[in-house]
Amino acid sequence: MSLTRRDFVKICGGTVAGLGISQMVHPGLLMAMEKEAQKAPVIWIQGQGCTGCSVSLLNAVHPSIKEVLLKIISLEYHPTVMAAKGELAMEHLFEVADKYEGKFFLAIEGSVPKAADGKYCYVGEKDGKHITMLEMTKMLGQKCAATLSLGTCSAYGGIPAAWGNLTDAVPVTQIYQENGIEKPVINVPGCPPHPDWMVGTIAHVLLYGIPELDNHLRPKLFFGSNIHDNCPYRGYYDQGVMSKTFTEKKACRYEIGCKAPHVNADCWKRRWNNGVNWCVENAVCIGCVEPGFPDSMSPFYEIV
Amino acid sequence: MAGKKPEKAPGAYAPGQKIKVSVDPLTRIEGHLKVEVEVSNGVVVDARCTGPMFRGFENILIDRDPRDASQLVQRICGVCPTAHATASVRALDDAFNVKVNTNGRIMRNLIFGANYLQSHILHFYHLAALDYVNGPDVAPFVPRYENNDIRVDAATNAVGVDQYLKALEIRRICHEMVALFGGRMPHVQGLVVGGTTEIPEVDKIVGFKWRFKRVIDFIENEYLPLVYALGGVYPDLLETGEGCKNMISFGVFPEDDDESTFLLKPGVYTNGQDAPLDTDKILEYVKYSWFDDSTTGLHPSEGKTVPDPYKEGAYSFIKAPRYNDLPHESGPLARMWITNPELSPAAKAAGFNRMRDFGDKAFSILGRHIARAEEALIVAKAVEKWLGEVKPGEETYVHSEVPSQGEGMGLTEAPRGSLLHYIKIDDHYIENYQVIAATIWNASPRDDQGLRGPMEEALIGVPVPDPSSPVNVGRIVRAFDP
Numbered sequence: 001m002s003l004t005r006r007d008f009v010k011i012c013g014g015t016v017a018g019l020g021i022s023q024m025v026h027p028g029l030l031m032a033m034e035k036e037a038q039k040a041p042v043i044w045i046q047g048q049g050c051t052g053c054s055v056s057l058l059n060a061v062h063p064s065i066k067e068v069l070l071k072i073i074s075l076e077y078h079p080t081v082m083a084a085k086g087e088l089a090m091e092h093l094f095e096v097a098d099k100y101e102g103k104f105f106l107a108i109e110g111s112v113p114k115a116a117d118g119k120y121c122y123v124g125e126k127d128g129k130h131i132t133m134l135e136m137t138k139m140l141g142q143k144c145a146a147t148l149s150l151g152t153c154s155a156y157g158g159i160p161a162a163w164g165n166l167t168d169a170v171p172v173t174q175i176y177q178e179n180g181i182e183k184p185v186i187n188v189p190g191c192p193p194h195p196d197w198m199v200g201t202i203a204h205v206l207l208y209g210i211p212e213l214d215n216h217l218r219p220k221l222f223f224g225s226n227i228h229d230n231c232p233y234r235g236y237y238d239q240g241v242m243s244k245t246f247t248e249k250k251a252c253r254y255e256i257g258c259k260a261p262h263v264n265a266d267c268w269k270r271r272w273n274n275g276v277n278w279c280v281e282n283a284v285c286i287g288c289v290e291p292g293f294p295d296s297m298s299p300f301y302e303i304v
Numbered sequence: 305m306a307g308k309k310p311e312k313a314p315g316a317y318a319p320g321q322k323i324k325v326s327v328d329p330l331t332r333i334e335g336h337l338k339v340e341v342e343v344s345n346g347v348v349v350d351a352r353c354t355g356p357m358f359r360g361f362e363n364i365l366i367d368r369d370p371r372d373a374s375q376l377v378q379r380i381c382g383v384c385p386t387a388h389a390t391a392s393v394r395a396l397d398d399a400f401n402v403k404v405n406t407n408g409r410i411m412r413n414l415i416f417g418a419n420y421l422q423s424h425i426l427h428f429y430h431l432a433a434l435d436y437v438n439g440p441d442v443a444p445f446v447p448r449y450e451n452n453d454i455r456v457d458a459a460t461n462a463v464g465v466d467q468y469l470k471a472l473e474i475r476r477i478c479h480e481m482v483a484l485f486g487g488r489m490p491h492v493q494g495l496v497v498g499g500t501t502e503i504p505e506v507d508k509i510v511g512f513k514w515r516f517k518r519v520i521d522f523i524e525n526e527y528l529p530l531v532y533a534l535g536g537v538y539p540d541l542l543e544t545g546e547g548c549k550n551m552i553s554f555g556v557f558p559e560d561d562d563e564s565t566f567l568l569k570p571g572v573y574t575n576g577q578d579a580p581l582d583t584d585k586i587l588e589y590v591k592y593s594w595f596d597d598s599t600t601g602l603h604p605s606e607g608k609t610v611p612d613p614y615k616e617g618a619y620s621f622i623k624a625p626r627y628n629d630l631p632h633e634s635g636p637l638a639r640m641w642i643t644n645p646e647l648s649p650a651a652k653a654a655g656f657n658r659m660r661d662f663g664d665k666a667f668s669i670l671g672r673h674i675a676r677a678e679e680a681l682i683v684a685k686a687v688e689k690w691l692g693e694v695k696p697g698e699e700t701y702v703h704s705e706v707p708s709q710g711e712g713m714g715l716t717e718a719p720r721g722s723l724l725h726y727i728k729i730d731d732h733y734i735e736n737y738q739v740i741a742a743t744i745w746n747a748s749p750r751d752d753q754g755l756r757g758p759m760e761e762a763l764i765g766v767p768v769p770d771p772s773s774p775v776n777v778g779r780i781v782r783a784f785d786p
C-alpha cells in the first residue's frame with residue numbers, strides 16, 4: 001500500500017501550507033509518486049546512540065507508527081524491532097542491500113566511532129567475523145540510494161562526540177567524506193528528532209525527492225525558522241520580563257539559559273508528543289538540533 | 305507463510321559434543337548485545353554476554369556544570385531517560401543539599417511513573433512478544449525462522465498481534481503523559497535538581513487523567529491476561545532460566561518527603577536470605593571487561609572509566625558490578641520479590657496472592673514477564689493515587705546554587721533494574737561522575753572471581769534443541785529487558 005494524499009497532508013500539518021508546498025500536490029504527480037512509495041525498502045542501523053530516535057519515531061501520530069510500518073516503508077532491518085536476530089538478521093541485511101542496491105534508503109541512528117579501528121562499536125557478525133559500525137556504514141553507504149542521518153549523533157556527532165570523548169565519534173557525513181562516498185545525505189537532527197521531522201522527511205523524499213536543505217544539510221521545511229524569533233514568550237523578552245526560576249512561566253526563559261536564540265527548528269509551532277507540551281513551555285531549549293550540541297550549548301542553565 | 309529456513313542445516317548434536325552458538329546481534333533490546341552460548345546435548349552449558357558499544361558518558365561529563373548532568377545522562381537510554389534523569393537529580397539533590405517539596409516529589413513520581421508504564425508495555429509487546437506470537441508477514445516481522453517454537457493457536461496469535469498494534473498507541477499515550485509534566489519524551493526537560501520545572505495546572509492534570517484511564521484499562525484487561533495466557537501455552541518457560549537467584553533493589557517512588565517508605569522497596573535477597581541494602585557493598589570488577597585492570601574492584605565513589613578495547617581475555621564494554629562480591633539480578637522480578645506486594649485479581653484467582661507465592665516459578669523466563677506485568681499494574685494504581693495528591697498551582701521547585709564542593713549519590717530503580725549515579729563536584733564543576741545502570745547488573749560479564757553475570761547464569765541449562773534457531777536464548781535474554 002502507499003501513502004495517500006490525506007496521510008501526506010497530515011504528516012506535515014501546518015508546515016506544508018505555511019511554506020506553500022501544498023500547491024505542489026498535483027494529483028497526477030502524486031499518483032506517480034505513490035507507485036514509487038510502494039518500493040521503498042529501508043535499512044536502519046544503529047551506532048553510538050541511545051535508541052531514543054527510534055523511540056521518538058514510535059510517537060508518530062499522523063500517520064501513526066502502525067501506518068508507517070505497514071503502509072509507507074518496508075523496514076527490512078531495524079535492530080530494535082525486527083523479529084529476526086543473529087545470523088538470520090545479518091543474512092537478511094546483506095541480501096536486501098544487494099537486491100536493492102542503489103534503491104534502498106539507509107537510516108543511521110547514532111555516531112560512528114573511529115578510534116581503535118572502530119572497536120568501540122560492533123554491530124553484528126558475519127561468517128564468524130565481527131563487523132564494526134565503521135565498516136557497516138561504509139559498506140551500506142556505498143550501496144544505498146540516499147542516507148538519512150537521524151538524530152544529532154548521526155548528523156553532527158552529538159554527545160558521543162562531545163568534549164572529553166575517547167572514541168573519536170564522528171557524524172556519518174565525515175565517514176562518507178573520508179571514504180569518497182558521494183551518496184546524498186539528509187540530516188534530521190534533534191536529541192531526539194521530532195517524529196514529524198523523520199516521517200515528513202521520508203515522505204518528502206518519496207513524493208518529491210530530496211527536500212531543500214540548509215548549510216547543515218537539514219530540511220528547511222522543519223529547520224528553517226528560529227525558535228526565539230517565533231517563540232510565544234517573545235513578547236516578554238521584548239518587554240524585558242525574564243524568568244528567574246523554572247516555574248515562573250509568564251516571562252522569557254533567556255536568563256535561565258534558554259538557547260532558543262541560537263536554534264533553528266519548528267518546535268515553537270509543532271510542539272511535542274501529540275502537541276501536549278514542548279521544552280520551552282516546560283523549561284528551556286538546550287539546542288539539541290544544532291551542530292555544536294552539547295558543547296556549544298553548555299552550560300544549559302546559563303546564558304552562553 | 306513467511307518462515308525462512310536458515311542457510312545452514314541445523315546441526316545434529318553428537319553425544320557429548322559441545323558447539324558454540326553466537327547470537328550477534330541480539331535484536332529487540334535497548335542498544336547493542338551479543339550472546340554466545342556453548343551447547344552440549346541440547347542444553348546451554350556456558351554463556352557469555354557482550355556489550356559491544358562504548359560511548360564514555362562518565363568521561364564526557366567531567367569538567368561540566370553539574371546541572372548539565374541530568375540532561376546529558378538521559379541520553380544513555382532512549383527507552384528509560386526518565387530513570388537516568390531521576391537518578392541524576394537525586395545525586396544532585398544530595399550534592400547540592402536541597403530537599404524537594406511535596407508537590408515536587410509527587411510530580412517526579414508521576415513523570416517517572418508514566419514512563420514506567422510506557423517502558424513495560426513497550427518491552428513486553430514490541431521487544432519480547434515476537435518470541436511467543438508470529439507477527440504479520442511483512443518486514444520487520446519477517447524474516448523469521450520456520451522452527452521458532454511459536455505454540456499459540458491462531459486465535460491467541462491474532463489477539464497477540466492486535467495487542468501488539470494497540471500497544472503502539474498505548475505506549476505513545478504514556479509518553480504524552482510524561483510530556484504533559486516533563487516537557488517532551490524521549491528526554492524530558494522537567495526533571496531538575498530541586499524538583500520539577502512546571503507547576504501542574506488543572507488542564508494538564510485532566511489531560512493526564514484521561515490518558516491514564518486508557519492505559520490502566522489496557523494493562524488490566526489486555527496486558528496481564530495475555531501474559532498469563534502465555535503461561536498456559538508455554539508452561540516449560542516457567543521452569544526455565546533460573547539464574548543466580550540473588551536479587552537487588554534500590555527502591556523507587558518515595559511515598560513521603562523524608563523518603564522513609566518507597567512504593568517498591570530497597571533491599572537485597574542473597575542465598576535465600578533477605579537483608580537491608582548497604583551501598584558500601586557494591587564494587588565494580590573489570591577483569592573480563594575492556595577496561596584497564598588497575599580500575600578493578602572499586603566502589604562507584606572511587607570509580608574510574610579507562611577503556612582498553614584491545615585488552616586480551618576481555619569480552620565486553622560492560623563492567624561487572626557485584627553486591628557483597630556476588631552477582632545480583634535487578635529489575636521487576638527483583639523488586640517484586642523483595643517488596644512481595646499483593647498481586648492482581650487474576651493472579652489471586654489462580655491462588656497467587658503475593659509474588660513469593662510463585663516460589664521457584666518466579667525465577668524463570670515467564671516469571672520475569674509476570675513480575676513486570678504485575679508491577680505495571682501496581683505502578684499504575686500508584687500513579688492514580690499520586691494524581692489525586694497533586695496540588696494544582698502549588699510550587700514544585702526549590703532553588704539551590706551549585707556548590708563549590710560536594711558529593712552525591714542518587715539511587716533509583718529504572719524499569720529494567722537498579723540504577724546508581726554518583727557525582728563529585730570540585731570548584732563548581734564535575735570532578736567525577738559514575739553510573740551503574742540497570743543492564744550493567746544483569747548483562748555483566750564474569751567478575752574477577754570468574755562468577756558469571758546474572759543473564760549469563762540464567763542461560764545455563766536452557767534448552768537449545770536446534771542450534772541454528774536458538775529461540776530460548778533470545779527469550780531468556782529479553783525477559784531481563786536489557
